[in-house]
Amino acid sequence: MTFIRFVGKTCGFFGYVLQYACVTHCTFEYIGDFVMCSGPSMEPTLESNNILITEHITPRLQRLRRGDIVIAKSPSNPRQNICKRIVGLPGDRVKAHFPRRSQIVPKGHVWLEGDNSSNSADSRIYGPVPQGLIRSRVICRVWPLDKITSLTDF
Amino acid sequence: MWIRNFCRSLFFGIPMGATVLDTVGYVARVEGISMQPALNPESTNTDYVFLSRWAVRDYDVKRGDIISLVSPKDPNQKIIKRVVALQGDIVNTMGYKSQYVKVPEGHCWVEGDHTGHTLDSNTFGPVSLGLVNAKAVCIVWPPRRWHYLENKLPEHRKPISSSY
Numbered sequence: 001m002t003f004i005r006f007v008g009k010t011c012g013f014f015g016y017v018l019q020y021a022c023v024t025h026c027t028f029e030y031i032g033d034f035v036m037c038s039g040p041s042m043e044p045t046l047e048s049n050n051i052l053i054t055e056h057i058t059p060r061l062q063r064l065r066r067g068d069i070v071i072a073k074s075p076s077n078p079r080q081n082i083c084k085r086i087v088g089l090p091g092d093r094v095k096a097h098f099p100r101r102s103q104i105v106p107k108g109h110v111w112l113e114g115d116n117s118s119n120s121a122d123s124r125i126y127g128p129v130p131q132g133l134i135r136s137r138v139i140c141r142v143w144p145l146d147k148i149t150s151l152t153d154f
Numbered sequence: 155m156w157i158r159n160f161c162r163s164l165f166f167g168i169p170m171g172a173t174v175l176d177t178v179g180y181v182a183r184v185e186g187i188s189m190q191p192a193l194n195p196e197s198t199n200t201d202y203v204f205l206s207r208w209a210v211r212d213y214d215v216k217r218g219d220i221i222s223l224v225s226p227k228d229p230n231q232k233i234i235k236r237v238v239a240l241q242g243d244i245v246n247t248m249g250y251k252s253q254y255v256k257v258p259e260g261h262c263w264v265e266g267d268h269t270g271h272t273l274d275s276n277t278f279g280p281v282s283l284g285l286v287n288a289k290a291v292c293i294v295w296p297p298r299r300w301h302y303l304e305n306k307l308p309e310h311r312k313p314i315s316s317s318y
Binding site: 018019021022023025026027029030062073074075076077078079106107108109130131132133 | 165166168169170172173176177212213223224225226227228229230258259260261281282283284285286
C-alpha cells in the first residue's frame with residue numbers, strides 16, 4: 001500500500017511540475033522574457049551583460065515602429081539572436097555598405113542597424129531582415145541596478 | 155466552487171495545449187496548388203498535413219524535406235515548400251535574377267513541386283533557416299490519402315555542387 005501511495009504522490013508531483021513548466025513556456029513564448037545581451041554593437045545604449053525585459057506581443061501583431069530595439073534571430077545563424085534597432089520599415093530608402101548604394105526595404109522586411117555603427121554586423125552587411133525573424137521588442141533594462149531605464153517610447 | 159475549479163483548469167489547460175502544439179506539432183490545411191502532385195493533387199479537395207515542430211527544433215532540415223515556413227514577403231502567412239538546397243550548395247535556378255546561386259550560410263533554397271505555379275526561392279531568393287516553422291510528416295486527411303510524405307528530390311533539381 002505504501003508503495004502505491006508513493007507512486008501516486010510522485011505522479012502528482014510531476015504533474016504539477018509539468019503544468020507549471022507549460023505555463024512558464026507560454027509566458028516566455030507569447031508574453032515576454034528576459035534577455036542578456038552581449039557584444040559591442042549597441043553601445044552606448046546597451047552594453048555587454050545588460051539584462052533586458054522584452055515583450056513578444058508587438059512583433060506578433062506587426063506593430064513595429066522605426067526606432068524600436070528588437071531581438072531577432074540572426075539571418076546567417078538561426079541559433080543566435082541579435083539585438084538591433086529598427087531603422088527602416090518596408091518602403092523606406094536606406095543606405096547599405098555592400099553594395100554601396102541606397103536601396104528600398106522590400107515588403108515584409110525591416111532594416112536593422114546597431115547603434116555603434118562602426119562596430120556592428122547588421123543590415124548594412126547582410127541586407128534587409130525578414131519580419132518573421134523578429135522575436136521580441138525590448139522594453140527596459142533591469143540590470144545593472146543603477147542603470148534601470150526604459151528603452152521604448154510609448 | 156465549480157467556478158474556481160473551472161478557472162483553474164482553464165489557467166493550466168490552455169498553456170498545456172499551447173505548449174504541446176508548440177513543441178510537438180499540429181495539423182494544418184494545405185491551400186493552393188504549389189505543391190502538386192505531392193499535396194492537393196486535385197484542386198477540388200484540400201489535404202490536411204501533420205506538421206512536426208519537434209523535427210525542426212534544432213533547424214536540421216535535409217534536402218527533399220517538405221517544410222512549412224513563414225513567408226519572407228508577409229510575416230502573417232505560412233507557406234509550404236520543399237527544400238532543394240542547403241547552405242553552401244550551388245543551385246541552378248529557374249527564373250531568379252542570376253542563373254547560379256550559392257546558398258549563403260544559415261539559409262536554404264525552397265521550391266514548390268509544381269514548377270511555374272509556385273512562389274518560391276526563384277522569386278524571393280534563399281530563405282533564412284530561422285523562418286522554418288515545421289516539417290510536414292504525413293497527410294492525415296482525407297483518410298484515403300493517409301500516407302507519410304517521403305523525402306525525395308527530382309534528379310534535375312539536385313544542387314550542382316553540394317558542400318557535404
